[in-house]
Amino acid sequence: MPDGALPVLDVKDLKTVFKTRSGEVHAVNSVSFDVKPGELLGVVGESGSGKSVTMMSLIGLLPSPPADVKQGEVLFDGQDLLKINARDLRHVRGGKIGFVFQDPMTSLNPVFNVGYQLMEPLRLHMGMTKAQARIRAKELLELVGIPDAERRLKDFPHQFSGGMRQRVMIAIALACDPQVLIADEPTTALDVTIQAQIIELIKELREKLGMAIIWITHDLGVIAGIADRVMVMYGGQVVEQAPVRELFTNPQHPYTRALLQTIPSVRGARAEKLNVIEGQPPILGAAPAACPFRDRCAYRFDRCDRENPLRRDVSPHHDAACHYDFTKGGAHGV
Amino acid sequence: MAFDGARKPLVAVDDLKMHFPIYGGLLRRRVGEVKAVDGISFEIMEGETLGLVGESGCGKSTVGRALLRLYELTGGTVKIDDYDIAHASPEELRKMRPTMQMIFQDPQASLNPRMTVADIIGEPLREHQKGSALEREDRVLELMDQVGLNRDFANRYPHEFSGGQRQRIGIARALALNPKFIVCDEPIAALDVSIQAQVVNLLEELQDRLGLTYLFISHDLSMVRHIADRVAVMYLGRIAELAPRDDLYAEPLHPYTQALLSAVPEPDPSLESKVERIILRGDVPSPSNPPKGCNFCTRCPLVMDICTKREPQFQEVRPGRFVACHLFENT
Numbered sequence: 001m002p003d004g005a006l007p008v009l010d011v012k013d014l015k016t017v018f019k020t021r022s023g024e025v026h027a028v029n030s031v032s033f034d035v036k037p038g039e040l041l042g043v044v045g046e047s048g049s050g051k052s053v054t055m056m057s058l059i060g061l062l063p064s065p066p067a068d069v070k071q072g073e074v075l076f077d078g079q080d081l082l083k084i085n086a087r088d089l090r091h092v093r094g095g096k097i098g099f100v101f102q103d104p105m106t107s108l109n110p111v112f113n114v115g116y117q118l119m120e121p122l123r124l125h126m127g128m129t130k131a132q133a134r135i136r137a138k139e140l141l142e143l144v145g146i147p148d149a150e151r152r153l154k155d156f157p158h159q160f161s162g163g164m165r166q167r168v169m170i171a172i173a174l175a176c177d178p179q180v181l182i183a184d185e186p187t188t189a190l191d192v193t194i195q196a197q198i199i200e201l202i203k204e205l206r207e208k209l210g211m212a213i214i215w216i217t218h219d220l221g222v223i224a225g226i227a228d229r230v231m232v233m234y235g236g237q238v239v240e241q242a243p244v245r246e247l248f249t250n251p252q253h254p255y256t257r258a259l260l261q262t263i264p265s266v267r268g269a270r271a272e273k274l275n276v277i278e279g280q281p282p283i284l285g286a287a288p289a290a291c292p293f294r295d296r297c298a299y300r301f302d303r304c305d306r307e308n309p310l311r312r313d314v315s316p317h318h319d320a321a322c323h324y325d326f327t328k329g330g331a332h333g334v
Numbered sequence: 335m336a337f338d339g340a341r342k343p344l345v346a347v348d349d350l351k352m353h354f355p356i357y358g359g360l361l362r363r364r365v366g367e368v369k370a371v372d373g374i375s376f377e378i379m380e381g382e383t384l385g386l387v388g389e390s391g392c393g394k395s396t397v398g399r400a401l402l403r404l405y406e407l408t409g410g411t412v413k414i415d416d417y418d419i420a421h422a423s424p425e426e427l428r429k430m431r432p433t434m435q436m437i438f439q440d441p442q443a444s445l446n447p448r449m450t451v452a453d454i455i456g457e458p459l460r461e462h463q464k465g466s467a468l469e470r471e472d473r474v475l476e477l478m479d480q481v482g483l484n485r486d487f488a489n490r491y492p493h494e495f496s497g498g499q500r501q502r503i504g505i506a507r508a509l510a511l512n513p514k515f516i517v518c519d520e521p522i523a524a525l526d527v528s529i530q531a532q533v534v535n536l537l538e539e540l541q542d543r544l545g546l547t548y549l550f551i552s553h554d555l556s557m558v559r560h561i562a563d564r565v566a567v568m569y570l571g572r573i574a575e576l577a578p579r580d581d582l583y584a585e586p587l588h589p590y591t592q593a594l595l596s597a598v599p600e601p602d603p604s605l606e607s608k609v610e611r612i613i614l615r616g617d618v619p620s621p622s623n624p625p626k627g628c629n630f631c632t633r634c635p636l637v638m639d640i641c642t643k644r645e646p647q648f649q650e651v652r653p654g655r656f657v658a659c660h661l662f663e664n665t
Contacts, residue, residue, distance in 0.1 A: 046526035161617040191389035191553065193614045196597035200613055218527060221599030224606045245603045262531045264556040266583055266598045267605060274535055274560060277528040280496050 098173030115153030235292025385562030
C-alpha cells in the first residue's frame with residue numbers, strides 16, 4: 001500500500017461513556033487510529049476492551065442514552081461523522097461504510113427473505129428500481145459464492161447454514177460498494193473449516209474490490225493471516241499499533257507480549273505449561289488516571305500507578321502506550 | 335501425563351448410540367430421527383485426558399452427556415469404573431453419581447443465580463449427605479482454596495464474579511464429591527484468551543494432585559493439543575480418528591482431521607503464510623439424513639467410489655491409532 005496515501009477513515013481522540021444506574025463506564029478512552037484505502041486493519045482485544053464500542057460509536061450505532069460519545073473526530077469522506085445529522089449519517093452507514101456482525105442469525109431479519117434484505121440498501125442508498133436491485137442482488141450473492149443465487153434470493157435466513165448466512169451478511173455489507181467495511185468478529189460464531197472459507201472469501205473480495213477493512217477479533221491467529229496492520233486494545237485504550245509482522249516479532253507492550261505467549265498453536269513445538277496473564281481485566285468506572293494494565297503487568301513500577309502512558313513511537317509505523325522501554329530494558333526517558 | 339498402555343481403562347464405551355426422534359405432521363408422529371451419536375467406541379485410561387474435538391453439531395457434547403447418562407441411551411454400553419452406567423437402575427445410578435461429574439460450558443447458565451457460592455459448591459454434599467453441616471462448610475472452603483477462589487467470597491452470588499471465576503465455582507462444585515471422572519464440556523469456550531490459560535492450568539494442576547480422569551470436549555484444537563493425552567476427532571456422529579496427541583498433530587491420517595487441522599489459523603504471520611490450507615467445500619450434512627457410505631464423502635477431497643457405497647470400519651491402523659477411512663482399509 002502506498003505509504004503517503006491519505007487515510008479513508010481517520011478517528012481522533014474518541015471517547016465514549018455509558019451512563020448506567022451503578023455509575024459511569026468509560027468504555028472508550030481517547031482512541032485514535034486511521035485506515036488507508038485498501039488496507040486491512042486488525043483490531044485485537046478481549047471482551048470489554050472497547051473494540052466493538054469504538055466501531056459502533058464512530059458510525060452512531062450506539063443507543064443514546066445510555067451511550068454518550070463525549071469527544072473526538074471521525075473524518076470520513078470530507079466530513080466529521082460525529083457532527084453530521086442523523087439523516088446524512090444513515091446514508092453513510094450501510095452505504096459507504098458497510099458492517100458485518102458476529103452473529104449472522106440475529107443480524108438478519110427472520111421474517112424477510114434474503115433478496116428483500118439485499119435489495120433494501122440498494123434501493124435506499126443507490127436509488128435503484130426494484131428490477132435493477134434484483135439484478136444487482138443476484139450478482140452480489142454470486143460474488144460471495146452462494147450457488148444458485150437466483151433461487152436463493154427467495155429463501156429466508158433460517159434456510160441458510162451459518163457459513164452461508166455470514167456470506168449473505170457480507171453481500172449486504174458490500175451492496176453499495178463501501179469504501180470501508182467494518183467486520184466485527186465475523187468468524188467467531190463459525191466452525192474452523194467454515195471460518196477458513198470465509199477468510200478466503202474476504203481475501204478474494206478485497207483483491208477484487210479494493211475497499212479498506214477493519215477486522216475486529218479476539219483471535220490473534222486470524223489476524224496473523226489477513227491483517228496488514230494491527231491495533232491492540234486493552235481497557236478501552238489502544239495499547240499498541242504496528243504492521244502485522246512487526247507486532248508478532250517485536251511486540252513492545254507487556255500486554256501484547258503476554259497475549260502472544262498465552263496462545264497455544266496446533267503447529268510447531270508444544271508448550272509444557274501455558275503462560276498465564278494473572279488477574280482480571282479492569283473495570284472502567286472512571287477515566288483512567290493510571291495504566292489500565294498495571295495490575296497484571298510484570299514490568300510495573302511506580303510511574304505506572306501515577307500516570308496513564310501515552311502512545312509513543314517505537315519506530316515510524318509502530319507505537320505502544322507503556323512507560324517501560326523494552327529496547328532499552330528500563331523506563332522511558334530516564 | 336503420558337499415555338500408558340498398562341493402565342486400566344476407567345471409562346469404556348462400546349458402540350454408543352444416541353438418536354433423538356423428530357416428530358412431525360398433523361398427528362405429531364415420529365417421522366425420523368437425528369443420529370447425534372451413531373455407534374462410537376473408545377476407552378479412557380485412569381488419570382488420562384481424552385480430548386474430544388469436532389465442529390458444532392458433530393455430537394461431541396451429546397457423547398459427554400450420554401456418558402453420564404443425562405440421556406437414556408439408544409444403544410451400546412458405557413462402563414465407568416467397571417460399572418454399567420447404561421443399564422443401571424435409578425437408585426444404583428444415584429450411588430454412582432459422586433464418581434462422575436461434569437463441568438459445563440457456560441458458567442453463567444449452569445450456576446443458580448439465587449444461590450450463594452457456598453450453597454452452590456455445598457449442594458452436592460447436601461444432596462449426598464456427606465458429613466455434618468460444619469464439616470460441609472469446611473469442605474466448601476477447602477474446595478474454594480483448591481480452585482483459587484478467595485474464601486471471603488463464599489457468601490456472594492454468581493453475578494458478582496467474572497467469567498473465569500464463575501468457571502472456578504463450577505469446577506469446585508464438580509470436585510465436591512471426590513469424583514474420579516469429570517466430563518469437561520467446552521469449559522473454556524466462553525472465556526477470554528488470557529483467562530482460558532488460567533482455567534486450563536487449574537484443570538491440569540487438579541488432575542496431577544487428585545489423579546482425575548477427564549473427557550475434555552472442545553472445538554479448540556490448539557487447547558486440546560495442550561491438555562489432552564489422546565485425541566478423538568468426531569464428524570457427524572462418528573469418530574473419524576483417535577490417536578495419541580503428538581501423533582495426531584504431527585501426522586493426521588484421516589482426510590477430515592487433515593482439513594480440520596489445516597484450517598486452524600496460526601498465530602504467527604511468518605508461519606501462517608506457509609500453512610498449506612485444505613479448504614473443505616460445503617457444509618456438514620444434516621445428522622437426520624447422513625450421506626450413504628462414509629459420512630464425510632460429500633466434502634472429502636480424496637473421495638473414491640467405494641466411499642459413497644460402503645461405510646468404513648473404525649480400526650487400528652498403527653499401534654494406538656484408530657481411523658475410519660477407506661484409504662487405510664486392508665493395509
